[in-house]
Amino acid sequence: MVRNYHGDGISFQQSNDVLVQNCVREDNAGLGLHPGSGSQRPVLRECVARRNGEDGLYLCWRVRHGLFEKNIPRSATRTATIFWKTTRFDSIIRTAFSSATKPGGWPDTAIAWKII
Numbered sequence: 086m087v088r089n090y091h092g093d094g095i096s097f098q099q100s101n102d103v104l105v106q107n108c109v110r111e112d113n114a115g116l117g118l119h120p121g122s123g124s125q126r127p128v129l130r131e132c133v134a135r136r137n138g139e140d141g142l143y144l145c146w147r148v149r150h151g152l153f154e155k156n157i158p159r160s161a162t163r164t165a166t167i168f169w170k171t172t173r174f175d176s177i178i179r180t181a182f183s184s185a186t187k188p189g190g191w192p193d194t195a196i197a198w199k200i201i
Contacts, residue, residue, distance in 0.1 A: 088112055093119045094137060098145070101125045108132045117141040117158060120148050127151045135159040144176070154179035 087094040087110045094110025097103055098121030110117045110132070117134025120127045122145045134141035134157070141158025144151070153176065 086110070090114065093117070094134060095119065097121055097124060097127075099123045100127070103127045104130075105132060106130045109135075110137060111135045112137065114138045116143045118156075119143045120145060120151065122146045122148075124148050125150060127153075129153045129156055131155045133157045133159075148176065151176035153177070 086108070090113045092113065093115040094113040094117045095105055095108065096116065096119040100121075101124070103120070103124065103126075105118065105128070107130075111134070115137065116139045117137040118129060118132060118141065120129065120143075124145075124147075127148065128151070129142075130152070131154075136159070142153065142156060144153075
């Protein structure tokens with residue numbers, strides 16, 4: 086569990102094959118979970134992000150070949166942000182978003198991402 090940190094709950098950049106599973110991040114000042122720029126093949130599974138200062142799930146630039154499943158991103162702002170114009174469309178997302186609106190940064194159609 087990561088709680089009451091003055092930054093992101095969990096953040097990693099330029100990292101390969103990171104597995105984050107069964108983790109709770111709450112009441113942090115920044116993002117709940119932040120797979121950062123250039124990370125390859127991250128797996129985020131069965132994680133909860135709640136009451137963080139920014140997005141619950143934030144897929145940064147050039148995150149590739151990731152798997153994001155059974156996560157519960159809840160946040161004070163948006164549930165998730167994905168940089169569509171700079172992230173290759175080769176990840177799989179199986180995450181339930183609680184917001185009535187689309188997560189920030191999502192296009193009207195997600196053609197190449199597999200949204201389940």
